[in-house]
Amino acid sequence: xxxxxxxxxxxxxxxxxxxxxxxxxxxxxxxxxxxxxxxxxxxxxxxxxxxxxxxxxxxxxxxxxxxxxxxxxxxxxxxxxxxxxxxxxxxxxxxxxxxxxxxxxxxxxxxxxxxxxxxxxxxxxxxxxxxxxxxxxxxxxxxxxxxxxxxxxxxxxxxxxxxxxxxxxxxxxxxxxxxxxxxxxxxxxxxxxxxxxxxxxxxxxxxxxxxxxxxxxxxxxxxxxxxxxxxxxxxxxxxxxxxxxxxxxxxxxxxxxxxxxxxxxxxxxxxxxxxxxxxxxxxxxxxxxxxxxxxxxxxxxxxxxxxxxxxxxxxxxxxxxxxxxxxxxxxxxxxxxxxxxxxxxxxxxxxxxxxxxxxxxxxxxxxxxxxxxxxxxxxxxxxxxxxxxxxxxxxxxxxxxxxxx
Ligand SMILES: [Zn+2]
Numbered sequence: 001x002x003x004x005x006x007x008x009x010x011x012x013x014x015x016x017x018x019x020x021x022x023x024x025x026x027x028x029x030x031x032x033x034x035x036x037x038x039x040x041x042x043x044x045x046x047x048x049x050x051x052x053x054x055x056x057x058x059x060x061x062x063x064x065x066x067x068x069x070x071x072x073x074x075x076x077x078x079x080x081x082x083x084x085x086x087x088x089x090x091x092x093x094x095x096x097x098x099x100x101x102x103x104x105x106x107x108x109x110x111x112x113x114x115x116x117x118x119x120x121x122x123x124x125x126x127x128x129x130x131x132x133x134x135x136x137x138x139x140x141x142x143x144x145x146x147x148x149x150x151x152x153x154x155x156x157x158x159x160x161x162x163x164x165x166x167x168x169x170x171x172x173x174x175x176x177x178x179x180x181x182x183x184x185x186x187x188x189x190x191x192x193x194x195x196x197x198x199x200x201x202x203x204x205x206x207x208x209x210x211x212x213x214x215x216x217x218x219x220x221x222x223x224x225x226x227x228x229x230x231x232x233x234x235x236x237x238x239x240x241x242x243x244x245x246x247x248x249x250x251x252x253x254x255x256x257x258x259x260x261x262x263x264x265x266x267x268x269x270x271x272x273x274x275x276x277x278x279x280x281x282x283x284x285x286x287x288x289x290x291x292x293x294x295x296x297x298x299x300x301x302x303x304x305x306x307x308x309x310x311x312x313x314x315x316x317x318x319x320x321x322x323x324x325x326x327x328x329x330x331x332x333x334x335x336x337x338x339x340x341x342x343x344x345x346x347x348x349x350x351x352x353x354x355x356x357x358x359x360x361x362x363x364x365x366x367x368x369x370x371x372x373x374x375x376x377x378x379x380x381x382x383x384x385x386x387x388x389x390x391x392x393x394x395x396x397x398x399x400x401x402x403x404x405x
Contacts, residue, residue: 012222
């Protein structure tokens with residue numbers, strides 16, 4: 001697998017690189033950010049997400065705690081009732097921020113938890129204990145799920161667990177095993193998912209709308225269109241490059257240094273994000289958007305708030321601005337709104353920010369009408385987004401982002 005530092009960046013995947021960084025920063029600070037990358041096969045969405053493991057910072061936990069207890073806030077069944085002194089006595093260790101995957105063959109026991117058979121069958125000291133599953137073991141880290149649309153289709157019981165875990169921040173997990181008391185545990189994990197909406201069983205929002213809404217942001221991956229970029233990708237994938245990389249004539253230490261630099265930057269952002277807040281007027285503005293457009297999901301404006309502050313943080317700005325909100329809007333709303341509402345919301349923000357219409361690509365009318373004509377304008381000449389093919393939407397997503405910046 002290619003190291004993170006070596007991945008090719010281009011217009012169509014830049015948004016995913018940004019979301020990955022934002023989610024790591026937020027996760028490090030204890031606030032999950034759930035992201036979903038949609039796109040055709042070969043757009044590299046899973047490669048980017050998996051390679052992000054290279055740049056994850058470390059976290060401190062109570063020594064040996066499989067639930068990754070924060071020494072300052074122990075939450076697991078073994079440590080939550082201990083005194084401060086008892087925690088100190090157990091000691092602290094540093095581990096890489098967890099990055100675990102849920103596969104399609106995963107069972108509820110593997111994902112949530114099951115009875116610890118090794119402990120149960122220990123000849124000298126048999127004991128019925130719980131073995132936490134992938135989700136509790138990923139506390140304070142990331143869980144990756146490839147082809148989330150297929151999982152939602154074939155594993156409803158795992159989907160229900162995800163709904164609980166992603167329902168609040170931090171989330172909630174209930175581990176049940178016959179013969180053992182039910183364990184309730186909090187889990188702060190960011191769920192990263194990928195899917196190809198063009199393949200069976202179709203887009204996640206059509207399979208399980210509730211789960212789709214749990215993702216704060218959805219990023220539609222574009223294909224590389226530049227010849228230079230494609231040539232670089234070909235070169236990276238050629239047998240020649242691979243052989244020479246394996247012979248380590250290409251010093252792998254260089255990548256490690258670069259990854260270390262990324263990690264340092266992430267830690268600096270995390271420190272800043274910890275202190276950052278959204279200006280009141282922007283918060284009021286989001287509340288107005290919610291009321292005015294009757295947005296169905298309050299998660300949408302919560303994601304707007306979190307997204308705008310995180311985005312301004314990774315852009316090294318002191319404070320979030322309306323432009324940060326605009327940048328995040330398509331990523332936050334596309335999977336939650338019907339296209340007519342989406343176009344109205346974005347146009348609304350657009351008018352507020354006094355920018356050139358973001359939908360000028362839809363409407364070729366040369367002059368932007370004033371606000372009073374807004375409704376008429378859309379009724380008469382705006383092309384409803386639902387008439388666009390999905391692929392066209394995915395492509396214009398990028399032109400949107402471009403015009404905003
Ligand atoms: Zn613990």
